[in-house]
Amino acid sequence: MASLTELANPTRFMRYSAVLLPWFSGVALVLLALGFYLAFFVAPADYQQGETIRIMFVHVPAAWLALMFYTMMAISALGTLVWRHPLADVAQKAAAPIGAAFALICLITGAFWGKPMWGTYWVWDARLTSVLVLFLIYLGIMALWRTLDEPSRAGRAVAILTLVGFVNVPIIKFSVDWWNTLHQPASVFRMGGPTIDASMLWPLLILAIGFTLLALSLHLVAMRAEIMRRRVRTLTIFEAERLDRLAAEGAAA
Numbered sequence: 001m002a003s004l005t006e007l008a009n010p011t012r013f014m015r016y017s018a019v020l021l022p023w024f025s026g027v028a029l030v031l032l033a034l035g036f037y038l039a040f041f042v043a044p045a046d047y048q049q050g051e052t053i054r055i056m057f058v059h060v061p062a063a064w065l066a067l068m069f070y071t072m073m074a075i076s077a078l079g080t081l082v083w084r085h086p087l088a089d090v091a092q093k094a095a096a097p098i099g100a101a102f103a104l105i106c107l108i109t110g111a112f113w114g115k116p117m118w119g120t121y122w123v124w125d126a127r128l129t130s131v132l133v134l135f136l137i138y139l140g141i142m143a144l145w146r147t148l149d150e151p152s153r154a155g156r157a158v159a160i161l162t163l164v165g166f167v168n169v170p171i172i173k174f175s176v177d178w179w180n181t182l183h184q185p186a187s188v189f190r191m192g193g194p195t196i197d198a199s200m201l202w203p204l205l206i207l208a209i210g211f212t213l214l215a216l217s218l219h220l221v222a223m224r225a226e227i228m229r230r231r232v233r234t235l236t237i238f239e240a241e242r243l244d245r246l247a248a249e250g251a252a253a
Helices: 010-042 051-081 088-118 126-147 151-165 168-178 198-252
Strands: none
Touching (some): 051 126, 051 198, 088 126, 088 151, 088 198, 126 151
């Protein structure tokens, strides 16, 4: 059986990801279609929130994925700094825009959900503020990647910033327990079991899995594109060096 390092070889990754991509994306589309049908045509309206509860079916998976992708980036950062993992910084760079997109979706849907529930689109609630900070950290990481041209040097710098910013993830998760916030405590993943009725819980879980597979598909595509970009960059540098040597030899002759 191939070791983890061998599986992380860019050539192997390109081969395996090409096989996984159609399955991930295909299952994601089926689950999303089923989940949205159940969420908007089968699940009942909430007795307090009415039809606005349906925002939850996008808002909650987006929040989960924003945290999940940042956690993936933190693990990749350790892979870059500690284990020198061949694909760690590639995975981290590819994950940042996806995580930022889900953080933005979380903020926007939260604002539309908050208006009828709280009477305003935005309050400086502990969870809202910490998710906004997460989105800004994502943007800072993406900007740092663009600032540094050399991939290995950029990877190390971004890895340090990512690990420093990871302190915000548990703050987001436990903000409703540590402070008096407008958000309700966890209602799905909790010790006593979910508090959401099954008619809403199942569409939510199906959509969460569907969005996760869609996000992983996008991540694989982005990683493949980054690997190809680095290969082109390497070939361009080699070709430029070869032309410089030929020019120097011609001048010497």
